[in-house]
Amino acid sequence: MKFPVPHDVKAATIPGTEGWERMYPYQYQFVTDDPVRNQYEKDMFWFYDGLHYPEPLYPFDTIWDEAWFLALSQYNNRIFMVPPVRGVDHRMINGYVYISPVPVKDGAEIGSRVPHFMERAGHYYKNWDELEKKWKVKMEATIRELEKLEIPRLADMEDISVVTDAVGESKGYHLLKNYDDLINLGIKCWQYHFEFLNLGYAAYVFFLDFVQKLFPSIPAQRVTQMISGIDVIMYQPDEELKKLAKKAVELGVDNAVCFSQEWTDVEAALKKLPKGVEWLTSLNLSREPWFNVSTGTGWFHHDRSWNDAMNIPLNGIQTYIQKVKQGVNIERPMEQVRAERDRITAEYRGMIEKEEDRKQFDELLGCAKTVFPYVENHLFYVEHWFHSVFWNKMREVAAILVEHGIIRDVEDVWLLRRDEIKQALWDVVTAWATGVTPRGTQTWPKEVEWRKGVMQKFKEWSAPPAIGTAPEVIQEPFTIVLWGVTNSSLADWAKVSEVKDLSTVKEFKGFAGSPGIVEGKARVCKTVEDIRALQEGEILVAPTTSPSWAPAFAKIKACVTDVGGVMSHAAIVCREYGMPAVVGTGHATKIIETGMMIRVDGSSGAITVSR
Amino acid sequence: MATNLNAAAGAGASAPELCWFEEVRKDDVALVGGKCSSLGELINAGVRVPPGFALTTHGYSRFMREAGVSGEIPGMLANVVHDDLEKLELASRAIREMIEQHPFAWEMEDAVAEYYRKLSVRCMVPAVPVAVRSSATAEDLPGASFAGQQDTYLWIRGVDDLLHHARRCISSLFTARAISYRVKMGFPHEEVKLSVGFQKMANSYTAGVMFTLNPGNGDRSVIAIDSNFGFGESVVSGEVTPDHFIVNKVTLDILERTICNKEITYTVDAKTQKSVKIETPFERQNVQSLIDEEIVELARMGKAIEKHYGRQMDIEWAVDKDLPAGGNIFILQARPETVWSEKRAREAAEGPKATSAMDFILSSLLTGKKVS
Numbered sequence: 001m002k003f004p005v006p007h008d009v010k011a012a013t014i015p016g017t018e019g020w021e022r023m024y025p026y027q028y029q030f031v032t033d034d035p036v037r038n039q040y041e042k043d044m045f046w047f048y049d050g051l052h053y054p055e056p057l058y059p060f061d062t063i064w065d066e067a068w069f070l071a072l073s074q075y076n077n078r079i080f081m082v083p084p085v086r087g088v089d090h091r092m093i094n095g096y097v098y099i100s101p102v103p104v105k106d107g108a109e110i111g112s113r114v115p116h117f118m119e120r121a122g123h124y125y126k127n128w129d130e131l132e133k134k135w136k137v138k139m140e141a142t143i144r145e146l147e148k149l150e151i152p153r154l155a156d157m158e159d160i161s162v163v164t165d166a167v168g169e170s171k172g173y174h175l176l177k178n179y180d181d182l183i184n185l186g187i188k189c190w191q192y193h194f195e196f197l198n199l200g201y202a203a204y205v206f207f208l209d210f211v212q213k214l215f216p217s218i219p220a221q222r223v224t225q226m227i228s229g230i231d232v233i234m235y236q237p238d239e240e241l242k243k244l245a246k247k248a249v250e251l252g253v254d255n256a257v258c259f260s261q262e263w264t265d266v267e268a269a270l271k272k273l274p275k276g277v278e279w280l281t282s283l284n285l286s287r288e289p290w291f292n293v294s295t296g297t298g299w300f301h302h303d304r305s306w307n308d309a310m311n312i313p314l315n316g317i318q319t320y321i322q323k324v325k326q327g328v329n330i331e332r333p334m335e336q337v338r339a340e341r342d343r344i345t346a347e348y349r350g351m352i353e354k355e356e357d358r359k360q361f362d363e364l365l366g367c368a369k370t371v372f373p374y375v376e377n378h379l380f381y382v383e384h385w386f387h388s389v390f391w392n393k394m395r396e397v398a399a400i401l402v403e404h405g406i407i408r409d410v411e412d413v414w415l416l417r418r419d420e421i422k423q424a425l426w427d428v429v430t431a432w433a434t435g436v437t438p439r440g441t442q443t444w445p446k447e448v449e450w451r452k453g454v455m456q457k458f459k460e461w462s463a464p465p466a467i468g469t470a471p472e473v474i475q476e477p478f479t480i481v482l483w484g485v486t487n488s489s490l491a492d493w494a495k496v497s498e499v500k501d502l503s504t505v506k507e508f509k510g511f512a513g514s515p516g517i518v519e520g521k522a523r524v525c526k527t528v529e530d531i532r533a534l535q536e537g538e539i540l541v542a543p544t545t546s547p548s549w550a551p552a553f554a555k556i557k558a559c560v561t562d563v564g565g566v567m568s569h570a571a572i573v574c575r576e577y578g579m580p581a582v583v584g585t586g587h588a589t590k591i592i593e594t595g596m597m598i599r600v601d602g603s604s605g606a607i608t609v610s611r
Numbered sequence: 612m613a614t615n616l617n618a619a620a621g622a623g624a625s626a627p628e629l630c631w632f633e634e635v636r637k638d639d640v641a642l643v644g645g646k647c648s649s650l651g652e653l654i655n656a657g658v659r660v661p662p663g664f665a666l667t668t669h670g671y672s673r674f675m676r677e678a679g680v681s682g683e684i685p686g687m688l689a690n691v692v693h694d695d696l697e698k699l700e701l702a703s704r705a706i707r708e709m710i711e712q713h714p715f716a717w718e719m720e721d722a723v724a725e726y727y728r729k730l731s732v733r734c735m736v737p738a739v740p741v742a743v744r745s746s747a748t749a750e751d752l753p754g755a756s757f758a759g760q761q762d763t764y765l766w767i768r769g770v771d772d773l774l775h776h777a778r779r780c781i782s783s784l785f786t787a788r789a790i791s792y793r794v795k796m797g798f799p800h801e802e803v804k805l806s807v808g809f810q811k812m813a814n815s816y817t818a819g820v821m822f823t824l825n826p827g828n829g830d831r832s833v834i835a836i837d838s839n840f841g842f843g844e845s846v847v848s849g850e851v852t853p854d855h856f857i858v859n860k861v862t863l864d865i866l867e868r869t870i871c872n873k874e875i876t877y878t879v880d881a882k883t884q885k886s887v888k889i890e891t892p893f894e895r896q897n898v899q900s901l902i903d904e905e906i907v908e909l910a911r912m913g914k915a916i917e918k919h920y921g922r923q924m925d926i927e928w929a930v931d932k933d934l935p936a937g938g939n940i941f942i943l944q945a946r947p948e949t950v951w952s953e954k955r956a957r958e959a960a961e962g963p964k965a966t967s968a969m970d971f972i973l974s975s976l977l978t979g980k981k982v983s
Contacts, residue, residue: 084977114973122969203968206975215832217825217857219866347861351831353955363968515864603864
């Protein structure tokens with residue numbers, strides 16, 4: 001398979017974006033002025049991380065990419081000493097992130113890492129539950145610290161208490177320091193994010209691998225089904241909505257809750273009813289922490305939480321109230337899920353011929369079940385809860401920059417790198433202290449306008465899925481499980497880039513996420529706000545889904561997504577509801593339009609569109 | 612063996628010459644051969660199989676005796692060596708002619724006529740068309756497959772034709788290749804025994820084969836189905852690339868479906884009432900030859916048959932066009948799958964040692980995944 005040379009791709013600069021490199025860290029650039037690095041970059045295989053970044057990154061949002069660049073790599077290469085792999089290297093072209101697993105090439109070195117890996121990874125696997133408990137404590141403490149962190153405004157005259165309490169520090173200093181603390185908490189949170197994840201994914205990947213060797217035709221969804229039915233907190237936000245729906249019916253305030261799609265109207269109406277106040281109290285209990293769930297993946301500044309956009313959970317509660325009043329059971333069918341899981345596991349196990357294989361199966365299944373809750377739960381703590389709070393703290397920082405004329409709008413802040421923000425804060429603070437105008441008031445607004453134009457051009461650019469030199473073997477567990485980089489996926493990527501006119505596509509494929517065949521009307525929902533328009537019995541077509549989309553699944557009869565594998569939210573929820581899902585199709589939301597009749601085959605992964 | 616066989620018409624108490632399929636079980640290979648005993652076993656396991664009856668090995672022996680063949684064979688083959696093709700050919704032709712021209716004893720003809728009449732009544736079709744097939748007693752001897760080269764005659768009606776084709780089945784034991792093989796292996800000709808089955812033709816709309824594993828990779832967690840319109844001959848003989856389906860054995864959902872361009876169909880000629888090969892009407896060539904519900908129902912039957920036998924099976928089936936959905940899928944034949952079972956038996960001997968999850972993860976990390 002032939003892929004373009006990275007430096008050639010980069011060299012074809014989009015007109016009007018010249019100099020875009022300054023928007024991102026310098027080490028992310030493919031270079032031509034350093035022959036050794038240049039050769040390394042040419043020899044490596046780089047693939048576009050479309051799974052995490054469907055769009056080009058805003059300069060500030062690069063923070064999480066750098067955070068995981070560090071964290072994933074250090075755990076592989078410096079902490080657990082995974083024998084054949086170092087870290088995952090990162091580059092960027094036109095705002096799109098390319099990553100590349102770095103192998104250990106020397107056989108002797110691989111060998112020397114084995115005993116360390118067995119000791120270190122072994123320690124985590126053996127003490128998993130206990131260590132995971134500690135993790136939760138660390139993580140919650142980090143989030144509490146973040147929530148308490150104050151982003152102080154700069155007063156014309158400092159409060160008298162600064163004098164009477166002999167504080168000895170100004171708000172200007174606190175602003176600089178707390179901005180640093182904010183960033184450091186973010187980086188720390190991502191250190192924890194990967195503490196268990198590499199090993200968790202490895203256990204899961206190799207269980208999948210083992211079962212697929214025994215049963216080459218087993219769909220991956222069936223393997224994941226063997227570890228289903230385990231309670232994970234990613235479902236809790238949705239459970240809270242169901243609870244609140246039932247409570248509303250119970251208290252007889254369901255009509256008030258349903259009377260408008262605007263949360264502010266509903267809240268005002270409820271406040272006038274005694275039972276409404278009681279319901280609002282329950283709601284407030286649910287909101288912390290569960291409404292910190294993001295409406296997107298949580299990776300981007302534009303992913304708002306339910307707390308930020310109360311109309312979204314309100315819509316979910318209203319959906320469930322309708323169902324409850326119709327006498328429909330809205331509980332997750334956990335008993336059935338577990339019974340089916342046990343039946344499937346037993347049948348497959350029964351077909352294993354050799355005693356040793358059966359033992360190995362039991363061991364690996366046990367291991368996969370142990371790691372599964374972490375693999376799911378970390379998402380809520382990091383990407384949802386922490387990030388939702390973090391983005392809003394950053395908006396407080398942005399508000400100060402607006403106040404001092406560095407940027408025009410709070411949402412402009414994302415066009416600055418986090419170190420540029422630090423510089424701008426120094427500019428603001430020193431000017432404030434001195435009583436002069438910050439220099440940045442003249443330079444940043446212009447630069448921000450230019451960067452906005454660059455981002456727009458980047459969005460219109462189509463990133464090639466892979467560049468550089470394809471290797472023969474990939475050993476890095478994330479590369480395999482998350483990005484699904486295999487022979488066939490590379491071939492598919494090559495194919496996707498050949499499709500010119502998506503409006504003529506009649507048939508395409510994704511991963512078989514949940515079995516069954518359904519035909520029906522499509523409803524394309526680009527964001528979670530769009531699920532309001534969903535009608536009973538439609539087929540949801542979405543870029544991806546996350547727990548905040550959960551209420552949609554009570555209405556639909558199948559689901560199709562652009563991004564995600566058999567472990568993605570859409571696949572898991574559809575399997576629970578027993579409806580078909582095809583996930584990771586790449587471009588379903590571009591091919592399908594609302595109202596089209598489509599056929600979803602969740603067993604083979606095929607989508608057919610009637611045109 | 613079932614005791615009621617003792618009452619079988621036209622037969623001595625200890626040596627029935629004819630019997631119904633349902634009267635035999637899988638251990639009755641010596642009496643009715645592999646094919647017929649397996650059909651009996653299936654019927655008794657509750658599997659839907661087109662009804663029929665068998666000329667037993669006793670019936671075969673009596674015919675061979677009365678035809679004078681038994682006595683003459685040793686002499687006719689005395690000087691034949693296994694690689695003298697010309698002599699083999701001559702001897703084969705003489706023996707086969709003798710067999711095919713000799714009538715059955717009138718009692719046997721009568722008995723076959725009686726069984727055939729009863730079968731027609733059971734099927735509610737006058738002079739019901741049947742498939743006449745030989746059922747060898749040494750099915751797993753490689754030589755037996757030579758005997759069975761031309762051993763299936765479809766769409767046969769009327770007692771005379773049944774008897775005629777029964778003789779043809781018997782004579783196929785004496786093809787030049789079969790004789791040569793037995794001579795080479797030192798297998799006495801007089802010990803060869805054959806049974807002939809007469810089974811109601813499934814008037815198949817669609818037919819084919821099914822394996823209770825994936826013949827491509829040996830995966831036992833799936834069922835593989837090949838199908839084409841008409842009789843199964845086109846699939847069995849490899850004359851068409853059939854539609855191919857892979858069904859999950861555990862959950863019975865269809866994992867893969869490959870619809871092929873099927874140019875040929877075997878069907879019954881309305882005038883001659885014989886099986887004929889025709890070109891499939893163009894508009895049907897690329898149509899899925901088995902509907903999803905039938906695929907799932909077939910897989911369910913395959914799973915039950917496998918469970919009954921306790922091993923992977925190779926099954927022939929048909930969907931009857933005269934019967935309503937729900938009761939129209941028939942199993943025509945089921946035998947143990949051999950290719951993968953043998954391969955696995957060999958591999959089992961090698962047997963890698965069991966390891967802990969940690970060891971497995973490590974070794975998998977070291978191996979990695981091939982990408983190109």
